[in-house]
Amino acid sequence: MAEFRVRRYDGFRSYWQSFEVPAKRGMTVLEGLYYIKENLDSSLAFRASCRMGICGSCAVKINGKPRLACETQILFLGDKITVEPLENYRVIKDLVTDFEGFFAKHKAVKPYLIRKDENYEEPKELLQTPEQLNEYYVFTLCIKCGACYSVCPAASTLDSYLGPAAMAAAYRFCADSRDEGQRDRYEVVSSSQGVWRCHLAMECSEVCPKNIEPAKAVQMLRRSTAFSILRGILGW
Amino acid sequence: MGISGWFKLGGRSVFSWAFTFQRLTGIVLLIYLLAHLTYLTSLLDKTGATYESMISLTVSRQFLIFDLLLVLCGVFHGINGLRIIIHEFGFAHEYRKPIIAVAAILIVAVWLYASYVMCSLTGG
Ligand code: SF4
Ligand code: FES
Numbered sequence A: 001m002a003e004f005r006v007r008r009y010d011g012f013r014s015y016w017q018s019f020e021v022p023a024k025r026g027m028t029v030l031e032g033l034y035y036i037k038e039n040l041d042s043s044l045a046f047r048a049s050c051r052m053g054i055c056g057s058c059a060v061k062i063n064g065k066p067r068l069a070c071e072t073q074i075l076f077l078g079d080k081i082t083v084e085p086l087e088n089y090r091v092i093k094d095l096v097t098d099f100e101g102f103f104a105k106h107k108a109v110k111p112y113l114i115r116k117d118e119n120y121e122e123p124k125e126l127l128q129t130p131e132q133l134n135e136y137y138v139f140t141l142c143i144k145c146g147a148c149y150s151v152c153p154a155a156s157t158l159d160s161y162l163g164p165a166a167m168a169a170a171y172r173f174c175a176d177s178r179d180e181g182q183r184d185r186y187e188v189v190s191s192s193q194g195v196w197r198c199h200l201a202m203e204c205s206e207v208c209p210k211n212i213e214p215a216k217a218v219q220m221l222r223r224s225t226a227f228s229i230l231r232g233i234l235g236w
Numbered sequence B: 001m002g003i004s005g006w007f008k009l010g011g012r013s014v015f016s017w018a019f020t021f022q023r024l025t026g027i028v029l030l031i032y033l034l035a036h037l038t039y040l041t042s043l044l045d046k047t048g049a050t051y052e053s054m055i056s057l058t059v060s061r062q063f064l065i066f067d068l069l070l071v072l073c074g075v076f077h078g079i080n081g082l083r084i085i086i087h088e089f090g091f092a093h094e095y096r097k098p099i100i101a102v103a104a105i106l107i108v109a110v111w112l113y114a115s116y117v118m119c120s121l122t123g124g
Helices: A029-040 A100-108 A130-134 A137-141 A153-157 A163-174 A182-189 A203-207 A214-234 B002-007 B014-044 B049-058 B061-090 B093-121
Strands: A002-009 A014-021 A059-062 A065-068 A080-084 A091-093
Touching (some): A065 A203, A137 A163, A153 B002, A163 A182, A203 B014, A214 B093, B014 B049, B014 B093, B061 B093
Antiparallel strands (some): A059 A065
16 A cells, blocks of 8 residues: 555645555556546546656656656655645646646747748658757657756746746757758747746756756757857857 | 745755755855945044954954855855856756766865865964
């Protein structure tokens, strides 16, 4: 048996509630939450979808650290498990937090290929070497779980801060040899809510379940933005 | 979460600890700078009496512990600041763990040496 201490919120008050969960080898925290919902308290709210570390829906704070509930095995954590909603987001109910702002920031950095010669009538193949792919590949692995944003001290003091995930997405496209939208994105990320607000606490890289090093992406983006500003000043 | 987000240490890695202490030592150094400037304005008293009375209070063996802590703040802020500068613009992120370990060793070594010098100067 494992004891699940879950941080609950009903719209008015926030409190801890404990549940006994029969833990089997290989059982994940997400399965534990489903066990509670199906057998002990159907009012427990949490978010999940793929159950295999792909969709990014199930990130919660487990034993004090943001993790994917579907990728965290109960028996690795011992018999006492605390589950809380992610920080830096508004809690809607229990473990469900409001991701509207997080996705709006993602959208703001234009996370898609921008081409000057877009022609859907006559699409053309855009070739890329393996080296060019390697420039950005790791940043494509982001699953938008929001764990990085939840531990970012810059995000905790400024709601409108773009945050590590959105900037990693911006860098992913800026570093793509097929993309021609760098200028548009530099404009967004060089604002006071963008790259200059990162103080390199680097916690985002420590908690990212996909190990994509969002802190590095933010800094790489800062580098390209700085060079672009410099080029603008020098008229190159 | 507001400013308390700067001081969250539970469940966080050594990098967040370094971030928090960078902020705290920055605040301490700022307060010290203001106190220092206030101190210097005492020189406006041309007789030097005000300055002398303040000096006799703060440059003493009883105050040494505060001086040592102040030096620790300065050493931490400086060396940790250099560590952050190394990583600026995306450099050496893969080596951040050995780099922070080296920075920690340097901080302790420099502080111990500075403490030794200061203790010897005050006749300790
Ligand atoms: S960068 Fe990592 S922690 Fe942040 S949203 Fe993407 S996968 Fe999650
Ligand atoms: S349920 Fe999809 S990542 Fe966990």
